[in-house]
Amino acid sequence: MRITPSLLNADFAHLAGEAARIPGADFLHMDVMDNHFVPNLTLGAPVIEALAKTVEQPIDAHLMIEDPDRWAPQFVDAGAASVTFHVEAARAPVRLAREIRALGARASMALKPATPIEPYADLLPELDMVLVMTVEPGFGGQKFLDLCVPKIRRTRELIAATGGEIWLQVDGGVSLETIERCAEAGADTFVAGSAVFGADDPGAMVEALRERAAA
Numbered sequence: 001m002r003i004t005p006s007l008l009n010a011d012f013a014h015l016a017g018e019a020a021r022i023p024g025a026d027f028l029h030m031d032v033m034d035n036h037f038v039p040n041l042t043l044g045a046p047v048i049e050a051l052a053k054t055v056e057q058p059i060d061a062h063l064m065i066e067d068p069d070r071w072a073p074q075f076v077d078a079g080a081a082s083v084t085f086h087v088e089a090a091r092a093p094v095r096l097a098r099e100i101r102a103l104g105a106r107a108s109m110a111l112k113p114a115t116p117i118e119p120y121a122d123l124l125p126e127l128d129m130v131l132v133m134t135v136e137p138g139f140g141g142q143k144f145l146d147l148c149v150p151k152i153r154r155t156r157e158l159i160a161a162t163g164g165e166i167w168l169q170v171d172g173g174v175s176l177e178t179i180e181r182c183a184e185a186g187a188d189t190f191v192a193g194s195a196v197f198g199a200d201d202p203g204a205m206v207e208a209l210r211e212r213a214a215a
């Protein structure tokens with residue numbers, strides 16, 4: 001079970017300090033938004049590059065942007081260990097996944113809540129991770145969408161059928177209350193933003209989430 005906290009709800013003036021509060025995090029999940037693919041604007045490759053040089057944890061870049069085919073390679077160059085693109089935005093997801101891997105990062109594909117996994121089953125061997133969104137992307141602090149749980153289960157089945165080691169990440173509304181549902185359905189990698197950075201002790205919350213997911 002991997003916990004990959006989102007820094008979207010952390011203090012943007014002290015990102016490195018916020019990362020230091022969660023030493024047990026497996027990755028730092030960084031939400032990149034372009035105000036086109038989603039109605040919010042956050043940060044880009046220069047911030048990831050500065051952070052990657054400073055923090056202990058590897059960086060998991062979640063690109064909620066148009067034209068990831070054009071921009072994703074920059075995030076690998078910036079030092080992201082894992083780069084997630086949205087399949088709804090990608091022009092050539094197979095080529096893009098291969099390019100991310102060739103540049104040396106883990107390649108990951110995200111699905112919005114209304115996007116089914118089945119049409120993309122054949123792409124799975126090209127990927128190191130699939131991200132099933134459990135809220136509409138764009139903002140932290142939204143309510144977990146239970147309607148996404150069956151898709152987590154189907155994605156796990158399709159991953160198992162490939163025989164490959166592909167991680168299954170969930171993102172959106174993940175908390176002590178909802179993480180078990182995700183784990184039970186087959187998720188093994190968990191983004192949590194407000195649950196972690198809204199806690200008095202974010203580091204302890206990371207471990208509490210990990211324990212609850214494994215229960």
Ligand code: DX5
Nearest residue numbers: 006137138140141173193194
């Ligand atoms: C939302 C982002 C998430 C967000 C999660 O579009 O992709 O990573 O930070 O925040 P919580 O855990 O508060 O839903």
Ligand code: ZN
Nearest residue numbers: 006031062171
């Ligand atoms: Zn995210």
